Amino acid sequence: MSSSSSIGISTVKPCCRILIGYRGSSIFGSHARSLDNPNSSKSHSKSIHNRGSYCSSSRISGRSSHCIVQRCIAHQPSSVVHGGRAFISSASASSNSIIRSRVSAAGFYADSGILRRRGVLLVPKVASDYRNQSTSVDNNHVNEKGFEQIYIQGGFNNVKPLVIEEIEKSGNSVVLNGSAVDLDYFKELNEKTTPQEKDERVASEIEKEAWKLLRAATVTYCGSPVGTVAANDPGDKQPLNYDQVFIRDFVPSALAFLLNGDAEIVKNFLLHTLQLQSWEKTVDCYSPGQGLMPASFKVRSVPLEGSEGEFEEVLDPDFGESAIGRVAPVDSGLWWIIMLRAYGKITGDYALQERVDVQTGISLILNLCLSDGFDMFPTLLVTDGSCMIDRRMGIHGHPLEIQALFYSALRCGREMLTVHDGTKNLVAAINKRLSALSFHMREYYWVDMKKINEIYRYKTEEYSTDAVNKFNIYPEQIPSWLVDWIPEEGGYFMGNLQPAHMDFRFFTLGNLWSIISSLGTREQNEGILDLIDTKWDDLVAHMPLKISYPAMEGEEWRIITGSDPKNTPWSYHNGGSWPTLLWQFTLACIKMERPELAQKAVSLAEQRLAADGWPEYYDTRGGRFIGKQSRNYQTWTIAGFLTSKMLLENPEKASLLFWDEDYELLETCVCALGVKASRKKCSRFAARSQDGA
Ligand code: GLC
Numbered sequence: 261m262s263s264s265s266s267i268g269i270s271t272v273k274p275c276c277r278i279l280i281g282y283r284g285s286s287i288f289g290s291h292a293r294s295l296d297n298p299n300s301s302k303s304h305s306k307s308i309h310n311r312g313s314y315c316s317s318s319r320i321s322g323r324s325s326h327c328i329v330q331r332c333i334a335h336q337p338s339s340v341v342h343g344g345r346a347f348i349s350s351a352s353a354s355s356n357s358i359i360r361s362r363v364s365a366a367g368f369y370a371d372s373g374i375l376r377r378r379g380v381l382l383v384p385k386v387a388s389d390y391r392n393q394s395t396s397v398d399n400n401h402v403n404e405k406g407f408e409q410i411y412i413q414g415g416f417n418n419v420k421p422l423v424i425e426e427i428e429k430s431g432n433s434v435v436l437n438g439s440a441v442d443l444d445y446f447k448e449l450n451e452k453t454t455p456q457e458k459d460e461r462v463a464s465e466i467e468k469e470a471w472k473l474l475r476a477a478t479v480t481y482c483g484s485p486v487g488t489v490a491a492n493d494p495g496d497k498q499p500l501n502y503d504q505v506f507i508r509d510f511v512p513s514a515l516a517f518l519l520n521g522d523a524e525i526v527k528n529f530l531l532h533t534l535q536l537q538s539w540e541k542t543v544d545c546y547s548p549g550q551g552l553m554p555a556s557f558k559v560r561s562v563p564l565e566g567s568e569g570e571f572e573e574v575l576d577p578d579f580g581e582s583a584i585g586r587v588a589p590v591d592s593g594l595w596w597i598i599m600l601r602a603y604g605k606i607t608g609d610y611a612l613q614e615r616v617d618v619q620t621g622i623s624l625i626l627n628l629c630l631s632d633g634f635d636m637f638p639t640l641l642v643t644d645g646s647c648m649i650d651r652r653m654g655i656h657g658h659p660l661e662i663q664a665l666f667y668s669a670l671r672c673g674r675e676m677l678t679v680h681d682g683t684k685n686l687v688a689a690i691n692k693r694l695s696a697l698s699f700h701m702r703e704y705y706w707v708d709m710k711k712i713n714e715i716y717r718y719k720t721e722e723y724s725t726d727a728v729n730k731f732n733i734y735p736e737q738i739p740s741w742l743v744d745w746i747p748e749e750g751g752y753f754m755g756n757l758q759p760a761h762m763d764f765r766f767f768t769l770g771n772l773w774s775i776i777s778s779l780g781t782r783e784q785n786e787g788i789l790d791l792i793d794t795k796w797d798d799l800v801a802h803m804p805l806k807i808s809y810p811a812m813e814g815e816e817w818r819i820i821t822g823s824d825p826k827n828t829p830w831s832y833h834n835g836g837s838w839p840t841l842l843w844q845f846t847l848a849c850i851k852m853e854r855p856e857l858a859q860k861a862v863s864l865a866e867q868r869l870a871a872d873g874w875p876e877y878y879d880t881r882g883g884r885f886i887g888k889q890s891r892n893y894q895t896w897t898i899a900g901f902l903t904s905k906m907l908l909e910n911p912e913k914a915s916l917l918f919w920d921e922d923y924e925l926l927e928t929c930v931c932a933l934g935v936k937a938s939r940k941k942c943s944r945f946a947a948r949s950q951d952g953a
Contacts, residue, residue, distance in 0.1 A: 391610070391675045466870045467905060470898045473874065474516060477895045478525065479505050481559045481573055485525040486532050488513040488899070490556070491876065491891035501578065502891055504556035507533060507592040508648060512843050512899035514599050518606040519906040519913055526603050527612060533557070533596060534621045536577040543581045548588065549631070551624030553596050554579045555589035555650070585652065587645035593625035594665040601672040605916040613676045623686055626673045629666060630689050638696035639663045639757075648769055649807065649833045654820035657758045660770030663701060664753075668777040670694050671919055695925050701753065701779055704731070707764065708751030708787060712738060715762075732760045739764055741810055745798075750790030753780065755808070766791075766809040768799070768841050775848040776918045789852050792845075803837040803868065803883035804861040805845055811835030811881075826889055830881050837883030839865050839875070840896040843903040850907060850914040862904050874898050 477488040487505030496502065514526045536554050554577035564570040580588050600618065604610045612618060635641045637658060644656035647665070655661075674690050677683050715738060718729040742764050752771050756763035775785040792799050799806045811829040812820055821827045827834040842858075842865055849858035869875075876894035877887040907914040 391604075464866075466866060467902065469870055470874075470902050473893060473898050474513060474895065474902065477513070477893075477898070479559055481528075481532065481575060484528050486528045486559070487525070487557075488895045490896070491894045493892045493894075496891055501556055501558075501583070504558045504578065505529075506556040507553055507589070508555075508595050509840075509896040511595050511599055512840060512896050512903045515602060515606075515843065515917075516899045516902040516906065518603060519903065519910065523603065523607045523609070526599070527609075530596070530600055530603060530612065530618075532575060534618065536575060537593075537621055537624060543586055548579055549628045551593065551626075551628035552579055553589065553592035553625065555583055555587075555592055583650070585645055585650070587650045588643055589650075590640070590642045590646035590662055591648065591665055593628070594662075594669040597622055597625060597669040597672045597676075598665070601676060602917055604676070606913065614678060619676075619678055619683075622673055622676060623683065626670070626686060626690065629669075630686070630693060637758075638693055638700050640666050649767075651824060651827060651833055652820075652822050653808075653827060653833050654763065654812070655756060655767075657756050657761070659756050660705065660753050660767050661773070662770075663697065663705075664770045664773035664777060664779055667694065667697055667701070667779045668773055668919075670697070671777060671922070691925075694922070698779055698925060701774070702781055702784065704757055705753040706751060706780075706784055707742075707746070707754050709746055709748055711751070712742065712746055731757060731762070733762055734760065737762055737764075745795070747791060747794045750787040750794060751784065752788050752791050753784075766799070766806075768805050768807055768809075769844065772841070772844040772848045775851060776844065778919045778921050782921065785848075785852055789849065789854055789857065793857060797882070800861055800864065801837075801882035801884075802864070803839060803878045804865055805837060805841040806883070807833055807836055807838045807841065807877075809835060828888075831879045831888055832877060835881070836887055837878040838897075839869060839877075840894075840900040843900040843907065846904040846907050847914055847917055850911050851918045855908060855911065858904065859908060862901075862908065865901060865904075869897065869901055874901075 473492065474488065477492045478485045479487045479489055487510050489503050490506050490509045491499070491502040493499070493502070510529060514529065517523070517525050533553060536557060537551065557575055557577040560574045560576050561571045562574050564572045580586055583589075600613055600622070604613050613622075629640060633641065639658035640662050641658060642656065642662050644652050644654065647655075647659065647661045649655055649659075649661070670690050670693060674687065674694070677687055677690075679687055715729075715733060716735050718733060718735050720729060720732055720734055722729055722732070752766050753774050754762055755765040755767045755770070771788050774780040775788055778785070780788065792805075795809075798809055811817075811831075811834045813829040817823070817827075817829060817834065821834065824834075826832050829835060842861060845861055846855075846858040849855055872886055873892035874894055874897045875886045875890040875892055876897060877890050879885045879887045879890075907917075
């Protein structure tokens with residue numbers, strides 16, 4: 261199946277623009293805020309290219325901040341090659357300069373008078389070798405050596421117009437307009453995506469419907485697909501922001517498209533959201549850190565100034581400044597990095613992640629996460645509602661979901677960052693943090709029968725560096741539900757940990773990503789699946805899977821949620837069941853060689869999702885009712901189902917999306933410093949002995 265939204269250059273809308281923050285990031289690395297020089301990135305303009313467009317920048321005054329308006333006006337100069345999708349912004353242009361961008365098949369070069377180099381040629385070498393070691397099976401690489409490859413979505417059947425100016429042929433590659441093209445790569449790409457091959461897989465009626473709905477949810481910008489709306493519910497009188505493209509919601513859509521051979525929408529999404537990254541948005545005169553990715557964006561059609569009756573499209577991001585509760589989307593940048601890696605792994609198009617603007621985007625996100633603060637722990641300190649659970653739910657502090665995504669993004673970063681003088685400190689910081697973070701999580705967040713028994717007997721008020729009860733947890737905190745609930749076998753990572761506070765609730769997404777990223781040891785990862793299996797009636801029951809368990813009720817609900825009527829017990833984020841968690845469960849099960857468990861969950865969902873109108877979430881303890889305020893035709897429910905199906909059918913593809921234990925990290929384990937008292941042996945060593953390494 262090919263993308264329904266591939267559009268030739270002739271359909272590009274007349275005018276498109278993007279509002280870019282005044283202090284936008286620089287692109288060719290030289291202005292990136294680095295660990296060496298955190299203040300080095302100041303105001304610079306950015307340009308955006310749209311196929312067949314040129315972009316101009318001018319500054320306007322907003323209510324509380326200045327913005328640069330990037331206007332991309334449809335333009336088809338006869339000598340310009342169309343078909344390339346890369347866009348790169350200016351590095352050293354001053355904030356008012358006008359950049360005219362010309363596009364070539366393999367990249368882009370700017371006519372700013374400052375830059376006359378092809379952006380893709382500026383990366384001196386491929387990213388670190390972690391790429392090759394990161395997954396156990398990785399037979400999908402396509403000509404990794406060259407970063408000048410071109411990925412053409414849909415193979416030759418769906419190729420964009422390409423004007424060839426000159427061709428030189430040598431061996432198995434040709435040089436098109438100055439860019440090397442590996443012919444074997446195209447051959448393989450074409451073979452992978454022939455209609456016959458796709459048709460071999462007979463899609464069920466439900467899958468067919470899901471594909472139709474997923475395609476219908478596609479959002480286009482300047483004629484190109486750039487994402488999917490959160491929900492496409494025709495009955496919804498008050499869509500709020502569900503008509504926007506959410507970064508986190510697009511992840512399963514991206515995977516469904518990628519696994520189906522439709523890479524264009526994902527590439528466009530990654531590049532357009534990259535452009536939004538440093539948009540200066542303020543909440544009452546305060547701006548979030550540079551590198552923050554928006555929670556969502558919307559394509560707006562606005563009247564074109566000076567041209568009556570004409571419209572232009574504008575990308576309008578939301579960094580939380582409009583969101584209910586003004587929640588910070590900490591997870592967005594982490595998801596963006598995870599998606600970028602998945603794009604490379606599945607398509608073999610590593611040229612995208614090697615581009616200098618993309619490298620800068622990765623660095624900005626990770627620098628923001630790694631910047632020093634007041635915190636004592638390697639975990640990320642965030643406010644309530646900064647991830648999928650984007651309402652007050654008592655998860656402020658160091659919630660598991662953020663830590664597991666943070667760990668995954670760090671592993672992605674280590675794989676994708678090109679190592680050179682400008683990044684070596686960042687790479688070193690990533691390695692250090694990975695090591696400290698996994699130690700902390702494995703050691704202190706893990707809950708099982710043995711650990712609860714230890715906590716139950718904890719002494720308190722210990723003042724010393726070798727205290728056993730480091731966080732001064734009062735045993736009375738062990739909730740009564742847990743005493744009966746914890747099984748003899750298996751365990752899980754708790755929801756949160758900070759001074760005198762353990763949140764023992766089970767949060768599904770964080771636990772699944774601990775498995776996927778190998779944040780947990782092999783034994784811990786197996787233990788989580790054992791627990792889900794044993795507690796199936798609590799965590800899955802009629803609809804996979806509970807977002808959190810158990811629900812908060814009574815006084816606890818009143819105090820912790822602030823009497824939130826949407827998060828009443830066993831509803832929405834408070835113990836509701838979210839079908840979008842299915843693809844992550846499937847991935848975790850495939851990794852741990854228990855696909856039958858995932859299959860059982862997928863079959864359950866399949867029986868109900870289409871019939872119920874693809875709800876966002878389900879309510880009640882057993883997930884029997886469609887959620888009280890649930891949208892129908894929720895895109896990540898649909899895409900999550902499709903992705904689960906495809907992963908189960910192509911486990912070798914699934915293996916591109918998870919990580920094995922990183923033995924190098926184990927070597928540099930921080931606990932070599934000595935772990936004392938009752939938990940004598942660091943879980944690192946346990947991991948090593950379990951894996952026989
Ligand atoms: C809700 C969810 C959030 C999701 C958004 C769009 O706010 O809590 O996780 O991204 O809807 O679907």
